[in-house]
Amino acid sequence: MKNLITLALATCLSLQFVQADSKQDNQLITENSHEVNSLESLKAPSISKVIVKGENPQIIYVPIIHDGPYNHISTVSLASVEEILQNCQSISNILFGKYKVKNIMLEGVSKKVADYYNKLDGKKVKFNTKMKTWQAWSAILNSKSWNAVAASNTKLEGPLTKLGYAYSNRIVAALNQSKKNGWFRNREIFAENQKTFQKLIGKACAGYNEKLDAILKEDPQLKGEYDITVTQRNKVFIENTMAANGAGVIFCGVAHTNNLLQQLENKNISYAIIVPKGIEWPVKEKTDEEKFADMLKLGCQLKECNLKFGDGTNAKIKLPIK
DSSP, rough: HHHHHHHHHHTTTTEEEEEEOOOOOOOOOOTTTOGGGGGOOOTTTEEEEEEESSSOEEEEEEEOOSSSTGGSSOOSSSSSSSHHHHHHHHHHHHHHHHHHOOOOOOEBBBBHHHHHHHHHHHHHEEOOOHHHHHHHHHHHHHHTTOEESSBBBBOOOOOHHHHHHHHHHHHHHHHHHHHHHHTSSSHHHHHTTTTHHHHHHHHHHTTTHHHHHHHHOOTOOOOOHHIIIIIIIHHHHHHHHHSSSSSSEEEGGGGGGHHHHHHHHHHOOOEEEEEETSOOOOOOOHHHHHHHHHHHHSSSSSEEEEEEEEESSSSEEOSSSO
């Protein structure tokens, strides 16, 4: 039960951060203080491929995969999430140390977090989460005196994403209430309270299917969701990185790749791609059907849950959400 609630809360990415002490300089690296054209010949155990487009790249893109419930939106990896994120940390160290790249954008880091981090003297930040991606982000930021670039100024969420977050929270609250009531102490107690439990869960899930149908009726292919979740986020990634003065590295999911590179080329922005070991390359362009399937999964994640009772037994509960 604890694991379920932890996962659901991680789905909402409710991140907190705390300050630690130490002193480091936060002087920005300006133009002409980096020579990233030599990236193309870069070799390292953490890197499988480097591609440079144009001279003196202003944006360095490092594709990642996620370890949270949105894994579905990423290209299938050849290695574990943990291995890939370790490779990302190695790449960030190379870019900072060898090429003096100092601006860094980490997918999911909000303006609030970036501004907070940039004001810290010691540049030490901790994300209170068990998700490997965010543990890696903490390690990367804390290993160097980066200038953090916000991946988002405000939340960019399509209607399906908003619906999913809202109902995940409602279901988690219902499960927490059930646990507080003591219904998960053992199977016998759970069986005695089964009808009341089902009513509680039913109330938490009420209306989801109808709201999902309404979204699909208005946008049958969920292209609006894709435009917000991918295209609009990429636009913000680019604008924020370009405004940060000096070359910047963007770590974001492989689902952003094709659209991100197209936007860079449309704007005639020179860029480099560093592909970590473990990421399949090139990233195959997804069909409309595949994009639809990806977007559909941005709805409520808790369609069924595994309950662990106090006596050590388990039960799988299917929720009334399609």
